[in-house]
Amino acid sequence: MDFSGFDIALIVLAALVILVLFKGIKTVPQGFNYTVERFGRYTKTLTPGLSLIVPFIDAIGAKMNMMEQVLDVPTQEIITKDNAIVAVDGVAFFQVLNAPQAAYQVAGLQSAILNLTMTNIRTVMGSMDLDELLSNRDAINERLLRVVDEAAHPWGIKVTRVEIKDITPPANLVESMGRQMMAERDKRAQILAAEGLKQSQILEAEGRREAAFRDAEARERAAEAEAKATQVVSEAIAKGDPQALNYFIAQKYTEALTRIGSATNSKVVLMPLEASSLIGTLGGIGEIAKEVFGQSGPTSAQRPASRPPVVRGDN
Known part of the structure; x- marks a missing residue:
């Protein structure tokens, strides 16, 4: 089958149209932004979806991932404020917010963030003592996040989290810390x-x-x-009533006999008291009872003389 010049021209024109469409139509997947460069200069940013650019004039510059990304921070040795050497590793989370800045403000975005994070880890943790380093991990994470995010802000990214995963002191230092903890307890x-x-x-x-x-x-x-009792007796005597004095003396005498008789270390106690004094005292008690109850009883003169009392304790 022979093609005429017109047919060949149509075929070439169709291929050219297809090539132009292929160069001018761009599809941006979800979670990405594409930068557009015209003759090497940034012109605009393509968002997710179908977009059109000028074929052969505009070109795709950088394909930026706008989703939150995880960056593993490798283990590094840090010298603390009290000259202890510890091994520290961590993880950083960041998200690109401005695609042109992330594409053109720094070369090697992930490498820049990694080195920035490692440097600030050494700076922040190196200014703390070992005990403070081990007990204030949340404070360290918060301080690292604030410093790294502020430093990376001109790059059009947001550092969302910086976490210290492991802090590993030397074995001899761990043993010393154990002994110190036991001594403290x-x-x-x-x-x-x-x-x-x-x-x-x-x-x-x-x-x-x-x-x-x-x-x-x-x-x-x-x-x-x-x-008060003595005052009452004195007032009674002053009023001419001697029976109150006899009652007071008899009461004291009885209490003294009770204490002597209840002694635990006494078996037999002989008391050489005068019988007349005892009888006189008891007579006073009888007179008091006679006046109070109106009962008649033998007077002190009618009572026979008694022997000196004998107080016997418990055998």
Whole structure:
């Protein structure tokens, strides 16, 4: 089959149209942005979907991933403020917010972020003591995030998280830390025991003070009662009533005999008392009873003399 010149021209024109369409129509997948360059100069950014560019004049410059990305930070040795050497690794999360800035403000975006993160890890963690380093990981992550995000902001990216995964001190340092921890716990136990002993002694002293106060108060009230009784007897005597004095003496005498008789270390107690004194005292008691109850009884002169009393204890 022979083709004429017109047929060949149509075929060439159709191929050219297809080539132009292929060069001018661009499809951008979801999660990406494409930069467009005209003669090597940035002109615009293509968003996800179907877009048209000028064929053979415009070209796709950079294909930027706009999704959040994970960047693994390799292990590196860090010297802390107190000269301890620890091995640290981590992970960084970032997202491109401005495709042109990320494409043209820095060469090798991921490498730049990685080196920036590693450098700031050494700076931040190197300014802290080892104990602070091990106990304040959240504070370290927050500080790293703030510093790295601020430094990477001109590149059109947002650093969303910076996490320290592992902090590994040397083996000898870990052993020393274990001994230090045990010593600290023993110290705390001794302090708690001393505090407990102190509290118990304070409570015991307060108990003794309270008991002494109550004993003194009881003695004071007893003395007040004794003084009141003595005052009453004195007033009765002053009014010409001697029976009150006889009753008071008889009561004291009876109490003295009770205390002597109840002694646990006495078996037989001989008391060389005068019979007349005892009879006189008992006679006073009888007179008091006679006046109170109106009963008649033998007077002190009618009672026979008694022998000196003998008080026997428990055998």
